[in-house]
Amino acid sequence: MKFKLKKYLLIGIGFISLIVIGSDVSVHATEYSTEQAETVGETSKVIKAKKPKTKAKAYAVLDRKTGEVLVQKNANKQYLTASTGKLMTIYLAARKIDNKSKNWNKKVKFSKTLVNMGNNPNFDSFHVKSGKKYTIRQVMQSTIINSANNSAIRLGQWVAGSNKEFIKMMNKQAKLWGLKATFTSASGLENDDLSPYGYWVQGDLNSGNLLSAKDLAIIAYHVANDYPELMKYFKTTSKVVAGQKLVNQNRTLPGQKFYQKSLKPDGMKTGWTPRAGYCFVGSSQKDDGLITVVLNDPDEFSDTTKLMNFTYDNLN
Numbered sequence: 526m527k528f529k530l531k532k533y534l535l536i537g538i539g540f541i542s543l544i545v546i547g548s549d550v551s552v553h554a555t556e557y558s559t560e561q562a563e564t565v566g567e568t569s570k571v572i573k574a575k576k577p578k579t580k581a582k583a584y585a586v587l588d589r590k591t592g593e594v595l596v597q598k599n600a601n602k603q604y605l606t607a608s609t610g611k612l613m614t615i616y617l618a619a620r621k622i623d624n625k626s627k628n629w630n631k632k633v634k635f636s637k638t639l640v641n642m643g644n645n646p647n648f649d650s651f652h653v654k655s656g657k658k659y660t661i662r663q664v665m666q667s668t669i670i671n672s673a674n675n676s677a678i679r680l681g682q683w684v685a686g687s688n689k690e691f692i693k694m695m696n697k698q699a700k701l702w703g704l705k706a707t708f709t710s711a712s713g714l715e716n717d718d719l720s721p722y723g724y725w726v727q728g729d730l731n732s733g734n735l736l737s738a739k740d741l742a743i744i745a746y747h748v749a750n751d752y753p754e755l756m757k758y759f760k761t762t763s764k765v766v767a768g769q770k771l772v773n774q775n776r777t778l779p780g781q782k783f784y785q786k787s788l789k790p791d792g793m794k795t796g797w798t799p800r801a802g803y804c805f806v807g808s809s810q811k812d813d814g815l816i817t818v819v820l821n822d823p824d825e826f827s828d829t830t831k832l833m834n835f836t837y838d839n840l841n
Contacts, residue, residue, distance in 0.1 A: 565592025565743050566703075572596050572839045577831050581822035582802075585738035586836050589814030592746050594739065595836050603705065603735040604820045607796030608649070608672045608713040609804045610734035612744045613695050613706075618665060618680040619752040629665075632658035633683055638722045639675040648714070651676040652769050663766050669758040671771035672795060674712035678724060681711035692726045702743060706736040713796055733801065738818040745793055745806045745816045759792025759808070776826045777807055783826040787811065788833050795825075809833050812840075 570593045583599035594600065622628040635643070635653045643650040651667035653659060653675070664680055667673040681691030688711065695708035709716065709726060715733035716725045736744075748755060762780060763772050774795045776783045784790065789810035796804040802821035807829040809815045815836055817829050 565746050566594060566739055567592070568594045568597070570595055572836065574835075574839045577835045579819065579822065579828040579831060580824045581819040581828055583738040583818075583820045584822075584828070584832060585742045585818045586832055587742045587746055587816040589746065589749060589808065589810075589816050591813075592743070594742075595815070595840070596832060597739070600739040600742075601705075601737050603707075603737050603740075604804075605715065605733045605798065605801035606713065606736045606741060606820060607733075607798045607801040607804050608674075609741055609794045609796035609806050609818070610708065610710070610713040610736060611668060611672065611677050611796075612741065612748055612794055612806065613698065613708065614677045614681055614691075614711045615665070615668060615755065616744060616748050616752070617691075617694060617698060618661075618668075618684050619748070619755060621684045622661060622665075624752075624754060629660065629662045631661045631683075633661065633664065633679060634658055635675065635679055638724075639679055642675040642678075642722050643673070648674050648718070650674055651767075651771075653767075659767060665755075666758055666761075666764065666766050667769075667771055669755065669794075670761050670764055670766075670773050671769075672774065673771075674714055677712040678710075688724055689726050699740070702747075704736070704740045704743060706734070706740045708734050710734060713798070715798060715800060718798075731800065733798070738820050741806055741818045741820075742816050745808065745818070748793070749808055749814075749816065756791050756808075759794070760790070775805075775807075777829060783830055785830055785834075788830065788837075805829055807833070811837060 572595050585600040586596040640653055640655045643652050649672040651673035664676045667676040685691035685694050699706040709728045709732050717730050719725050762778050777790045791810050792808045794806045803825045804820050805825035807817045817832050819825050819828050822828050
């Protein structure tokens with residue numbers, strides 16, 4: 526009798542466990558966008574006019590409303606993309622936040638390694654203190670405005686539970702969108718910079734996030750359209766957060782050297798490492814809007830403005 530009772534209890538517990546596990550899987554699945562890439566990235570409306578000269582190794586211009594590619598050069602070739610890859614980190618963090626106050630106000634601490642990374646003068650970082658708590662809003666703001674590498678990694682840890690699991694999540698989301706991208710870091714730093722802090726997850730010492738201009742444009746499209754509330758941070762030129770002045774390096778914003786009022790620019794993300802060169806994802810609100818990506822381009826801001834003007838001038 527005792528054996529039968531134990532047996533029934535085990536069956537019951539097992540059944541309950543299956544329900545709970547199934548529930549967890551369902552919740553976890555909602556952390557990924559299942560919208561497929563065929564809704565964006567189409568090339569049926571590519572402008573045939575002679576393209577302007579740029580110094581970019583690759584570029585892509587997307588219609589911000591439809592997601593269609595309008596102008597491109599080497600747009601499917603993969604390159605190192607530095608901090609522009611943070612757009613995927615920002616997207617996945619925004620999915621978890623889901624615009625809920627309780628998530629924006631959730632407080633987290635930074636590990637000793639991320640505190641040390643924040644003190645590295647060679648990195649864009651959020652200068653945090655050991656043991657102090659910061660809200661997810663502050664961590665997100667520093668990731669977007671200041672391109673803080675330690676904040677991007679901390680966001681990923683918060684979303685997925687660990688840096689390693691978050692890299693898996695980034696690559697899974699890329700596949701769901703039909704991208705050929707390979708993510709190795711939440712921050713865009715390459716492994717030789719990540720290794721001293723213990724964040725080398727995969728690839729060799731020189732590996733980093735590999736994306737095409739089109740891949741980045743598609744990710745930016747989803748950020749801008751799925752989470753428009755974030756654009757207020759992308760277009761912020763400077764802001765004091767947790768006692769630190771965050772400065773945006775986007776020179777196409779109001780008051781900056783390459784600002785052009787008629788384009789109505791509102792972001793999005795800069796990036797640079799010695800291997801990736803200068804990379805930039807820009808966005809414009811003029812008419813239906815554009816998203817531009819230039820990779821490995823020493824004139825990233827002037828070329829972005831040039832490509833935007835060319836595209837608007839040649840749209841039917």
